[in-house]
Amino acid sequence: ALVSAKEMIEKAHEGHYAVGAFNINNMEWIKSILAAAEEAKSPVMLGVSEGAGKYMAGFKNVVAMVREIHDSMGITVPVALHLDHGSFEGAKACIEAGFTSVMFDGSHYDFEENVAKSKEILELAHSKGISVECEVGGIGGEEDGVASMGELADPQECANIAALGVDFLAAGIGNIHGKYPADWQGLNFDRLAEIQASTNGKPLVLHGGSGIPADQVAKAISLGVSKINVNTELQLVFAAATRKYIEEGKDLAGKGYDPRKLLKPGADAITKKVIEMMNQFGSANKA
Ligand code: G3H
Numbered sequence: 001a002l003v004s005a006k007e008m009i010e011k012a013h014e015g016h017y018a019v020g021a022f023n024i025n026n027m028e029w030i031k032s033i034l035a036a037a038e039e040a041k042s043p044v045m046l047g048v049s050e051g052a053g054k055y056m057a058g059f060k061n062v063v064a065m066v067r068e069i070h071d072s073m074g075i076t077v078p079v080a081l082h083l084d085h086g087s088f089e090g091a092k093a094c095i096e097a098g099f100t101s102v103m104f105d106g107s108h109y110d111f112e113e114n115v116a117k118s119k120e121i122l123e124l125a126h127s128k129g130i131s132v133e134c135e136v137g138g139i140g141g142e143e144d145g146v147a148s149m150g151e152l153a154d155p156q157e158c159a160n161i162a163a164l165g166v167d168f169l170a171a172g173i174g175n176i177h178g179k180y181p182a183d184w185q186g187l188n189f190d191r192l193a194e195i196q197a198s199t200n201g202k203p204l205v206l207h208g209g210s211g212i213p214a215d216q217v218a219k220a221i222s223l224g225v226s227k228i229n230v231n232t233e234l235q236l237v238f239a240a241a242t243r244k245y246i247e248e249g250k251d252l253a254g255k256g257y258d259p260r261k262l263l264k265p266g267a268d269a270i271t272k273k274v275i276e277m278m279n280q281f282g283s284a285n286k287a
């Protein structure tokens with residue numbers, strides 16, 4: 001069965017490694033990531049954005065697909081199904097639908113409202129054994145082609161949200177979603193250390209996990225990051241492998257146009273990349 005992410009993230013925090021939360025889009029993503037976790041003997045979180053939830057015909061269908069694929073593949077490693085950057089309504093809907101973990105992202109509200117709404121989601125989710133992630137300080141990224149630099153979360157605000165009993169906390173430390181711009185300043189480790197101290201050692205979440213240099217990832221983990229979100233990286237390797245297959249004309253040879261053949265190189269590329277990242281994050285062989 002799918003599990004809450006509380007235990008796997010606390011273990012990661014104690015063991016100084018991080019669990020990857022990989023965003024899913026469809027059946028190929030689910031199968032590829034679960035296959036990687038099983039092979040790497042790693043705990044894993046499957047992240048679902050609200051947009052991806054809609055694309056997959058709703059949260060209930062996501063739960064049904066993930067449960068069924070998980071069971072039919074005979075997956076033995078811990079797997080959590082997690083709402084990524086959830087709205088207040090979205091988080092409630094996922095709690096109802098059978099997700100085992102939710103993120104309520106109230107970072108765009110003023111702080112009092114973020115606290116009040118986070119509190120309500122925490123009570124509801126925890127009454128059902130579902131883990132909760134909240135966010136303080138927005139995480140920048142590319143929007144309409146304009147890349148904004150990552151915000152730095154306020155350590156006192158992080159302390160206040162952590163004190164509500166959140167299971168793991170997303171806090172901006174200069175990280176951003178999507179590709180990092182050439183003039184990116186890197187992660188702010190001083191701020192990360194301050195946040196880890198102000199929250200009394202709450203497991204922290206690093207969003208925008210695609211394209212951060214390995215030494216910075218390792219340092220972030222050493223300073224309290226226990227969950228790393230990865231989305232763009234898997235889209236890039238899927239697209240590249242699919243493009244190569246088509247450009248080499250392999251879809252024209254034999255039955256290469258069969259969707260099961262056409263999507264296989266991309267799906268295999270996802271599995272390979274996820275295994276690589278599980279080794280990098282240190283979660284391999286921790287299941
Ligand atoms: O919440 C999802 C992530 O933070 C993914 O960011 O697309 O830069 O890997 P990314």
Ligand code: ZN
Pocket residue numbers: 085139177207208229
């Ligand atoms: Zn994110």
